[in-house]
Amino acid sequence: MAVVKLGKPVKSNLGGPNGAMAYIIDPAKTDGGRLVSSNYERTGTDYDALADPMLEDNENSPKGIQKNSRLAYHIKLSFSPDDPVTPERVHELGVEFAHRITSDEYKFVVATHTDRHHLHDHIMVCAASRYGKHLKAELPKDIIEQWRVIANEISEREGLSVIFNPATERVARKMRGDETTPNEDPTTQARDPKHVEETSEPGTAATARTTRRAENEEPMERRYGMSMEEIYASAKGLGVKDQLRMLIDLTLAGAENFEDWRNMLDVQGVDVTVRGQHFTFTMKDTGFKVRDTKLGSAYDMTNIMAGLQSTPVIPITFNRRLVAKQTRKTVTVWLPGTHRKKKITFDAKRLVDDGGSTLRAFLPLHRDQIILDPSNRYAGKTTTHGLYQWFGEPTSRLEPLASPERLPLRYGVSPTQQRYYQAQARRLDRLAGEAKALNAAIRWTRLAGGDSAKGLKLLRGKVRESHDELQAAVIALHDAIQQGDLDLVAETRGEMERREALCDRYEGELAAIEREIHTTRDREQTETEQREQHQHKRGRSI
Secondary structure, eight states: OEEEEEOOOBSSOSSSTTSHHHHHTOTTTTTTTTTEEESSOOOSSOHHHHHHHHHHHHHTSTTOSOTTOOOEEEEEEEEOTTSOOOHHHHHHHHHHHHHHHHTTSSOEEEEEEOSSSSOEEEEEEESBOTTSOBGGGGOOTTHHHHHHHHHHHHHHHTTOOOOOOHHHHHHHHHHHTOOOOTTSOSSOTTTOGGGGGGGOOTTSHHHHHHHHHHTTOOOTTOBTTBOHHHHHHHHTTSOHHHHHHHHHHHHHHHOSSHHHHHHHHHHTTEEEEEETTEEEEEETTTOOEEEGGGTOGGGSHHHHHHHHHTSOEEEEEEEGGGEEEEOSSEEEEEOTTSTTSOEEEEEGGGEEOOSSSEEEEEEETTSOEEEEOTTSOEEEEEOTGGGHHHHOOOOOOSGGGSOOOOOOOOOOSSHHHHHHHHHHHHHHHHHHHHHHHHHHHHHHHHHTTSOHHHHHHHHHHHHHHHHHHHHHHHHHHHHHHHHTOHHHHHHHHHHHHHHHHHHHHHHHHHHHHHHHHHHHHHHHHHHHHHHHHHHHHHHHHO
């Protein structure tokens, strides 16, 4: 199975010892440069010798090299750990893939990395051709899917596993010139995993997969513990959100970090976008979008990062300007308010970067954080929760916890009646919120022995405790999926749903109480100001 992903734009960082070219041909990852090839240079270890000709082609293009010009395209071609391929064969397939997508009009470098649990190629393609054309002007919107079609064709020819992706299949039909009527199923049986056993012809890739299944061996299309047949069979008959939750659970169980998980969902037709402190999931075949909060508390950013790291985590948020140093492995951040005299360092895999000015890191809850001074000397340590004295503790948002339901009311006939009923509806909403807050306050005050302040503190503690228990349930579910124990998966999923419901209940009660506290304070402040203004006017009249 070949997974195609486009890396970050290569602009001013193509050449040099810290550039993109030096990274992909790293001798420690490419067997001393043996697994490096290009269509214009023999060397496999000299990054400048490989980068300079690409820079020259960019300079000779009609627009030359301008500010923020894209110098090269960084493409990643990854293969499943279950595919029976050697590093040499992966490299040969990467070179073939590069030849097909460039037609040899653009310079390219292919470097095969062997340092991960799966073999993968890094392909650097020059943005300008040797004839002066610029690649950006020739790329259609669906170019990534077209490249995936080529990768799938190579995988099928080699007898490797192929994951069915509706978006890629649609582009494949377009490239083949196939047409379907509205009553026809646009998915061909030869490529749909549900019919893979029915398409066995001598000499085809499907034969190899069917033969394995006949011998009771693990199917070659199995990826990270569950095949696409099982995924779609499990999701059959469920709603889009249920299907999305299942895909998230299955991919989280096998992903190593955030980018790996994002790539795995992308292969299965789900795009993940970071928007502030939330994820937005988009089903690429239908365009359906949903925010993480709509899937439940177990699928918010914090719990997903906890599942990826298999340990409870808490978030810290900071401005990009506080980043002292960032490498591919670590991130060093100045502690706010210390005037750049104290800093911490954490694994880069714990960072979520949406490209904006605000960054978020998810650090292990039960681990001390080492504090360093500007000279990298030990300056102390603190618990992860202790970092909130510098970064500030995140607060729960009230909007998702507010109930959208209204009592059934007549809307009225005339505009006057409509305004009247709308005003009554707002009053009833406020009354319902006050009743909910009052009931919750009475309950927690009783549990605290009659002290309302202690009751509110107890409720806040329950919210934090329920968050920790929900994270533990999410991690347990992902472990069960990795083990392949269906009974344990069902049990842990039920436990996660119970923890999620309890967490939502506590958060809802806390939000209702705090909302009424703020409303009461604002109302009292307004009444005090009005009373003072009235007294001031009376004094002036006397």
